[in-house]
Amino acid sequence: MNGILNWILWLPIIGAVVAIAIPNVKDNVVRWITLCTTSIVLVLTVVLYLKFDTSTAAMQFVVKVPWIEQFHINYHLGIDGITMLMTFLNALLFFICTLSSWTVEKNVKAYFALLLMLQSSVFGVFFSLDFFLFYVYWEVMLLPMFFLIGIWGGENREYAAIKFFLYTFFGSIFMLVGIIALYYASGKGVDSFSILAHQGGKYVNETVSIFGHTFSFEHLFFWFMFLGFAIKVPVFPFHTWLPHAHVQAPTAVSVILAGVLLKMGTYGFLRIAFPIFPQAAVHFSSIIAWLGLISVIYGAFCAMAQDDMKKLIAYSSVSHMGFVMLGLSAMTTQGMNGAVLQMFNHGTSTAMMFLLVGILYERSHHRWIVKPDGSKGYGGLSTKLPKYTVVFIIGMFASLGLPGLSGFISEALIFLGIYQKFTTITVIAVVGLLIGAAYLLWMFKRMFFGEVNPETEEYDDMNAREVFYMLPLCVCVVVFGIFPSPLLNVMKASVGQLVDLMAKF
């Protein structure tokens, strides 16, 4: 059973290699190879979920092989409850994205190979328990993204791709410095690259001297790590790459970007920044909370001003990930669990929204809610596309946190968590809930109500393939909205361990 993580991690690479290696392959074959790979991976993660022991917070399915022995670098994989959810989300979204990318015609072979490599590298980030490995995957992940946006993106794709790359790279350099600092701080011993070995507040009393000034080791390098992860989340004021990247990226890449890549940032807080620098995290938690709050409100306000559907959803991601940051900064059982649950729920609901935007884009070839000339971009969609409307309503209401759908429970838990620590912030954050409903419903009103536009008249409703890949997300959003326990039970031991750790500082 221990090898299962290896399989999940390397199967996409095998799929990619197979797809590339076959000469003169038909496009459809590549698509089917990718679909087979992603579905096997999905099945494997379901097996993983079933085998997962929910009673322990310890790492499970651990694989540890020496890699670069002179530096004590290991190929060290393992998952706990938090990563279990992220693994499932990643497998599910890539499976769906393969189906949604069926219509990609440009350089199909490269596209799907890159997609598979992206999947593997995201798995790698979540599985890695070795800093070096983690960093390798963190960086490797940028490359497929860079090309996917830069080649298959919209008009302004190169700008967006480079911006995405440099922005994230900028953050990860700080992270790298942090990793190196930890390597030296831990005495270059056997565990110097082990993420787990650094956890637990070992560096509380360490200091570091730079240019003659003495800093607390924790406080300084917490911010280094923070920068690396905050850019990924993205937390205000490091968010401006996101609208560009989303607007330019092809549908599937937007889905992956919003669905799982952003979660890598918050995952970094959960796995690295918080448990390794707990004292600093507690010390600076109010700053994190305020940044989260600003993300929530600012993202929502900016979203409301957008005339481009995709940009609107992109800003809504900033807002929703702000809720995750709020939950994390609370460092309470409710807040942390809510944050991790929100990571999953935002993954499914935002994926739905981006897929829906993509489906519409394939028909209309534009994304204007209101065209630049002031006329309506769409109109009367609900009359013309009934199935699409139903799915859109489910996705939209899940996003805005309607009880009975998934987003609500996580937001409620986050509010419960944050209230204990930061009452003022909670009171202001409710404005985010209000505006969060406003921009989505206003968009819906402008696109779906009213007389059918002459252009809209020609659109077809969702076809069988589109319905097929939207279905699992609809099920997730509804079922986990009513029965959140399957998700909460998996993660609560791991999250609880972190909460208990933070409570000591």
Add this chain to the structure above:
Amino acid sequence: MEYTVGSIAPIFLSPVIAFVINAFLGRKLPRQGDWLATLSIFISFIYSARIFGDFVFGNFATDFFIHKTFTWFDLNHAATIFKVDMGVYIDNMTAIMLLMVSGVAFLIHLFSTWYMDHDEKHGRFFVFLPLFTSAMLGLVLSDNLFSLFIFWEIMGFCSYSLIGIYNQKEKAGDASLKAFMTTRVGDVFLLLGIVALWMFLGSVNYVDIYAAIAEGKFAGQTVLGISFATFTALCIFLGAMGKSAQFPLHVWLPDAMMGPTPGSALIHAATMVTAGVWVSLRMYPLMVLGDITWFIAVVGAITAFGAATVATVQTDIKAVLAYSTLSQLGYMIMGVGVGSYNAAFMHLITHACFKACLFLSAGSIIHSVHEQEMPKLGGLRKYLPYTHFAMMACTLAIAGIPFFSGFVSKDRILGDALYYGFMSGQNPLLAIVPILGFAAAGLTAFYMFRMMFLTFYGENRTHDNHGHGHGHKDAHGHEAHGHEIHHEHLDVRQNVPLLILAVFTLGFWFCGTLTGQSFGKVFGAKTEWFKVLVEAPVVEKFVDHKREDFSRVDTREKTHLEHAHYHHQTGYAGPNPDEHKLHSAHTIGAIASIFIAFAGVFLAFLMYIKGSVKPWASKFPGITKTLENKYGFDEFYIDILIKKGLLGLNRGLAWIDMGIYDRYVVDGMAFVNRVLYKSAKWFDNVVVDAIGVDGTGVAVNLFNLVLRIVQSGKIQFYFIMLIMVLASYVWTLNI
């Protein structure tokens, strides 16, 4: 009667099942599943009736309740315990409410099968209608604020869907958006209040909140500089204001009539708007503790009066009813504020019956005549005798004519308000509450009879529509034909629901005894069952409350406490009301409200039947204009607050974000980098190369290489490189 899951759950679950079936298979079912929805509500009604019967006839006691819980999910780990419990809490109030909601909703469903026949939205209507009803039933059954909030929001979603059901109409979209967003303003505060209570008490169960109040846990607690009790009470009441459409969050309700008329009946009568009153009643002890009852009373009074004034100038029959709903909700909220707990709840019930009937009657008229503008109706008494009969009964009830239900409940609220405003020694400014209340009572009688007279009496004007009514569309999008109106026959689906509801406009149902025997047995001469059974929660008796697990058959212990002990809700709801003064306030109030009601009716009679008094609209054009503009709230909210304020702010922020911050700050850093890299390159080429060491520029050149590869599209090369790197990992690992 033993209470198990099986005897309670169907109340809530059967409409849910109907919703699920209709949502997935509705189109394939005969009549698109409308019968299924109706049947499911009937099942709810039967189960509710069992509970009602048991509570009212079997356990005639104020302190009898059922409380069962189960754990929805938990976050327990190590030593930390955090459970989210759900459960049902049924007391007399719940039992009465369940019967009302399921009964009225059943009749509305039955009526809708007639009304929505041949409507293109027939199927979709019967998807949301049962969901709506189930959410309300769930809300009523809830034993805690959190599950109340869940159903509260689901109801918001259902109303959104029902109001916007005619999706080709732009206005339907506006109205549904407005309804959802306006109530959402209240909702977020409600959530905030719930979160605050939950984190403070560790539970938002009603009984835990009551117990905490009794134990004085709130004493001295503050949040953000104000008393904790005031903060939470205010948050919860703000939620109630949104849902029950109280000033200044009332703007959504009049627009909510964009949906089909039976949908309006459900929203305005049995569900949704009563939810706000319901939560105010449930959290009444908190409202008192937080000392915001004066605020509640004033908000209610303003709403009651303001809406009544607007109703006097409306010409659309549904608009009159919508404003009358606002006004009556104002009475209920006012009742909560002045401590008239029992009467506020009774008004909720009586109002639900007559308002549902009024809306269904309006639906009957609109469907028969295809016209809803009152100036184009008239003389319909001849054509629609049953509708006329039912509507007249309800109008008498809402106008507060003696012997009708509205009189019983409204008069009690007004009597309490009179005591509250003039005799209880409150702040004299609060005299505004009874003054506005009585004024609204007169206006109610006037505008309701104005509506009756314009619709059913005088000359029939529907034929006049033939000329200028051409091209006019009514709520269904049908062309108004001005065709011959068919004489109404007694129809099970069209007017029998109206007549059944009309029966309940009689006052004796609410102030008399139901079965003299069982009432007499327990309380002797005290015969007003409603007054006896419903009373403000006495928090002290919840201190040692035991709840039961949902799966177990209950083993309840009946403890009939001394009735006198809990009568009059004293000892708790502020200072003991002076019995004598209260009594005289009620006597004065009753006489005054009868007089005022008849005055209103008489004025309407003079203006619209006799014609001896000209309608005042022409005399006071300024006031009329203001009223027709609904005091300008819509313009203020939409044009100024939202379009200029919020959207302006949003556009400004978005422009700063992309136009300034991203373009200059973020890209500016990239630009600085580029300058550095250019100079490094120059340094590299000119200085380093000259020396012969090729070092510093490597990183820069690498990036340059990446760019060149992308731009020239030589991805394959990069690809192979990546694969090789990855393959080398695999190779080194030997896995």
